[in-house]
Amino acid sequence: xxxxxxxxEPAAFERRVYRNxxxxxxxxxxxVLESGERNIGAVQFKQLIVSAxxxxxxxxxxxxxxxxxxxxESALTAVLRVYNSGLxxxxxxxxxxxxxxxxxxxxxxxxxxPFLLALSGNSRELDLD
Amino acid sequence: MRAELTSVREVQLPEREISLRHxxxxxxxxxxxxxxxxxFLSVFLSFCLSFCPCLSCVVCSSPQVSVLxxxxxxxxxxxxxLMDSFGPYYRVRDLPVYKLLEENFLENVLxxxxxxxxxxxxxIDEDNTVAxxxxxxxxxxxxxxxxxxxxxxxKPSQYNHRQVMRYVVTVDxxxxxxxxxxxxxxxxxxxxxxxVPMKCDFLFSRxxxxxxxxxxxxxxxxxxxxxxxxxxxxxxxxTLKDMLHPSLKSSDLRGDGPLFSPHHFLExxxxxxxxxxxxxxxxxxxxxxxxxxxHTPMSQGMLCTLTGLLLPEDLHSLLQExxxxxxxxxxxxxxxxxxxxFVDSPVAWGTTEHGFLKGGxxxxxxxxxNNQDYWLHMATGSHDxxxx
Numbered sequence: 398x399x400x401x402x403x404x405x406e407p408a409a410f411e412r413r414v415y416r417n418x419x420x421x422x423x424x425x426x427x428x429v430l431e432s433g434e435r436n437i438g439a440v441q442f443k444q445l446i447v448s449a450x451x452x453x454x455x456x457x458x459x460x461x462x463x464x465x466x467x468x469x470e471s472a473l474t475a476v477l478r479v480y481n482s483g484l485x486x487x488x489x490x491x492x493x494x495x496x497x498x499x500x501x502x503x504x505x506x507x508x509x510x511p512f513l514l515a516l517s518g519n520s521r522e523l524d525l526d
Numbered sequence: 527m528r529a530e531l532t533s534v535r536e537v538q539l540p541e542r543e544i545s546l547r548h549x550x551x552x553x554x555x556x557x558x559x560x561x562x563x564x565x566f567l568s569v570f571l572s573f574c575l576s577f578c579p580c581l582s583c584v585v586c587s588s589p590q591v592s593v594l595x596x597x598x599x600x601x602x603x604x605x606x607x608l609m610d611s612f613g614p615y616y617r618v619r620d621l622p623v624y625k626l627l628e629e630n631f632l633e634n635v636l637x638x639x640x641x642x643x644x645x646x647x648x649x650i651d652e653d654n655t656v657a658x659x660x661x662x663x664x665x666x667x668x669x670x671x672x673x674x675x676x677x678x679x680x681k682p683s684q685y686n687h688r689q690v691m692r693y694v695v696t697v698d699x700x701x702x703x704x705x706x707x708x709x710x711x712x713x714x715x716x717x718x719x720x721x722v723p724m725k726c727d728f729l730f731s732r733x734x735x736x737x738x739x740x741x742x743x744x745x746x747x748x749x750x751x752x753x754x755x756x757x758x759x760x761x762x763x764x765t766l767k768d769m770l771h772p773s774l775k776s777s778d779l780r781g782d783g784p785l786f787s788p789h790h791f792l793e794x795x796x797x798x799x800x801x802x803x804x805x806x807x808x809x810x811x812x813x814x815x816x817x818x819x820x821h822t823p824m825s826q827g828m829l830c831t832l833t834g835l836l837l838p839e840d841l842h843s844l845l846q847e848x849x850x851x852x853x854x855x856x857x858x859x860x861x862x863x864x865x866x867x868f869v870d871s872p873v874a875w876g877t878t879e880h881g882f883l884k885g886g887x888x889x890x891x892x893x894x895x896n897n898q899d900y901w902l903h904m905a906t907g908s909h910d911x912x913x914x
Contacts, residue, residue: 465813514864
């Protein structure tokens with residue numbers, strides 16, 4: 398939707414509203430391994446998620462693209478970007494992901510937002526202790 | 527679809543679409559203003575005056591502000607000084623809510639209109655959340671059980687799903703009926719002391735320019751009864767090196783808007799804040815993210831982030847200072863300031879009710895161009911009102 402003031406004057410600004418218009422969703426996730434292992438590279442991490450999606454939805458259903466925008470190897474956290482159409486599939490695959498190299502693991506979804514910027518200023522992470 | 531400015535005085539905020547008052551889906555509001563600082567200021571002030579005394583319109587206070595200045599190696603001294611002067615805030619542990627309404631505190635602090643409070647580590651989608659606005663409203667967002675025991679008049683939350691599970695109680699301490707000693711006052715106090723002795727951690731802050739001895743005394747007297755810590759907002763600066771940045775000129779705003787969409791711009795800004803680099807063109811297995819077109823290389827840039835309970839008055843002066851940045855010619859044609867709101871605040875964008883649903887995000891980004899035109903983005907989640 399788009400709006401501007403009806404008369405040419407004296408408006409000084411224009412207001413546009415983009416309702417549900419974001420193409421992507423962003424997810425901040427963390428991988429928890431039972432073994433406490435930390436040496437997983439970014440590529441392995443993405444491969445793990447890709448195979449989780451394929452396992453759950455098959456070759457065709459799982460054939461959607463997502464990006465690993467950043468990955469912190471020491472904390473095993475990552476920010477993913479996915480098209481809205483793939484969000485539910487990706488999220489469900491992450492939820493059901495239970496093992497890595499035959500060891501138990503879990504994925505914690507920490508924050509999901511249609512704005513990447515929102516992930517950089519989450520007030521729930523304001524820790525004063 | 528564009529109009530030129532003729533008179534500053536006649537600038538009005540556009541009327542809101544009724545259907546958009548509660549968009550119910552994540553929404554991005556974009557405002558682009560032309561022709562200079564005066565307009566900018568008047569729009570800005572009209573926010574400030576008509577919707578709680580803050581532009582920060584988020585709950586009247588924000589947990590984080592970040593400023594990005596392209597082509598800048600050192601943070602300008604005036605901006606750095608200003609950020610350093612942001613007032614301290616307090617974290618009070620296990621404070622019973624009725625303490626806020628005791629006569630001494632009510633008369634000397636709450637009614638002066640400089641005081642902000644927000645319950646800390648309470649989640650709006652599962653816990654009881656309390657906020658006090660400088661306009662004199664105590665807002666309790668409580669679940670159904672608490673509401674029924676509380677016995678105070680409130681409204682069902684707008685974001686209930688089928689069954690009403692959450693209520694919002696607003697107590698305006700500036701009303702005559704809330705004068706200490708009156709029946710209503712006694713009732714509210716009794717509710718909060720006997721029926722539901724609500725207790726939680728709080729973040730307190732007070733606008734420092736309005737220092738009055740009585741006010742200070744009453745605040746200290748309250749704090750001294752509880753365990754509390756004083757915090758200063760934490761400043762982090764980060765120098766960006768050799769990267770691409772979207773080229774944005776004021777002429778873009780005069781036409782049909784910049785070539786990239788605001789979502790792409792905000793994505794880029796988010797990427798910079800999270801230290802995400804553009805993808806490797808050779809190996810794009812991990813990500814195919816790229817800087818929006820048209821872009822230009824930037825040899826350096828300054829990103830600074832201030833985290834803590836920040837007050838709208840301080841943010842307002844910070845914005846004023848940032849606008850002065852372009853008084854002298856600079857290499858960059860724009861800078862951006864992003865203010866995030868608390869995701870667990872019971873109100874946002876003035877006094878509209880705020881909920882969480884998927885993320886509770888509420889923030890705005892203001893892009894100041896070198897000729898003082900501006901581009902303002904206000905983003906809301908699904909459970910949020912329409913920003914001013």
